[in-house]
Amino acid sequence: xxxxxxxxxxxxxxxxxxxxxxxxxxxxxxxxxxxxxxxxxxxxxxxxxxxxxxxxxxxxxxxxxxxxxxxxxxxxxxxxxxxxxxxxxxxxxxxxxxxxxxxxxxxxxxxxxx
Amino acid sequence: xxxxxxxxxxxxxxxxxxxxxxxxxxxxxxxxxxxxxxxxxxxxxxxxxxxxxxxxxxxxxxxxxxxxxxxxxxxxxxxxxxxxxxxxxxxxxxxxxxxxxxxxxxxxxxxxxx
Numbered sequence: 730x731x732x733x734x735x736x737x738x739x740x741x742x743x744x745x746x747x748x749x750x751x752x753x754x755x756x757x758x759x760x761x762x763x764x765x766x767x768x769x770x771x772x773x774x775x776x777x778x779x780x781x782x783x784x785x786x787x788x789x790x791x792x793x794x795x796x797x798x799x800x801x802x803x804x805x806x807x808x809x810x811x812x813x814x815x816x817x818x819x820x821x822x823x824x825x826x827x828x829x830x831x832x833x834x835x836x837x838x839x840x841x842x843x
Numbered sequence: 844x845x846x847x848x849x850x851x852x853x854x855x856x857x858x859x860x861x862x863x864x865x866x867x868x869x870x871x872x873x874x875x876x877x878x879x880x881x882x883x884x885x886x887x888x889x890x891x892x893x894x895x896x897x898x899x900x901x902x903x904x905x906x907x908x909x910x911x912x913x914x915x916x917x918x919x920x921x922x923x924x925x926x927x928x929x930x931x932x933x934x935x936x937x938x939x940x941x942x943x944x945x946x947x948x949x950x951x952x953x954x955x956x957x
Binding site: 733760762764769770771772773774777784785787820822830831832833834835836837 | 847875877879884885886887888889892933935937943944945946947948949950
């Protein structure tokens with residue numbers, strides 16, 4: 730399967746712990762996006778990378794959240810000092826530079842903060 | 844500011860009947876418009892997009908959407924619904940001149956009854 734992959738698929742953690750999620754985009758895609766989706770809502774944009782550069786961040790991305798894409802390939806999203814309100818599905822998507830921005834999504838990582 | 848509205852939380856249709864899932868949008872410039880579908884425990888799958896040109900866009904699985912600039916709408920349609928079309932559908936918009944942030948609607952759940 731050459732689609733977007735995310736790891737882990739599920740994560741249960743206790744409040745105050747740190748968690749890190751990984752996203753592997755489609756190999757030839759330069760652009761990578763992170764979204765958060767809560768129950769009954771559509772995905773909310775968190776941040777965007779073009780190659781290794783983080784070009785846009787949502788105000789939703791508090792200082793407890795950090796994302797990296799060090800070599801322009803896979804990306805990590807870390808949440809420090811998790812809160813119950815962080816419980817959500819975290820989605821990663823990638824797109825080529827051309828192709829009018831069609832984003833291809835991974836299966837998501839479901840986070841539950843107890 | 845960009846926004847997307849999906850006025851129906853749920854749409855019910857009988858198999859074989861035509862279906863419409865509604866979407867209206869607001870952007871300051873020209874829009875890129877997308878429809879995605881989400882099946883349980885799966886990521887979002889791209890269905891179709893409107894960038895420019897013909898107002899009627901054809902996509903995957905027999906779906907199509909009509910862009911109406913005067914009504915700022917982008918309704919999703921299918922001439923004959925299948926039970927397997929039952930899923931959660933999201934409309935999304937990106938302002939062509941406003942960066943890479945994509946805004947998703949809250950989603951419409953489609954139930955197709957046999």
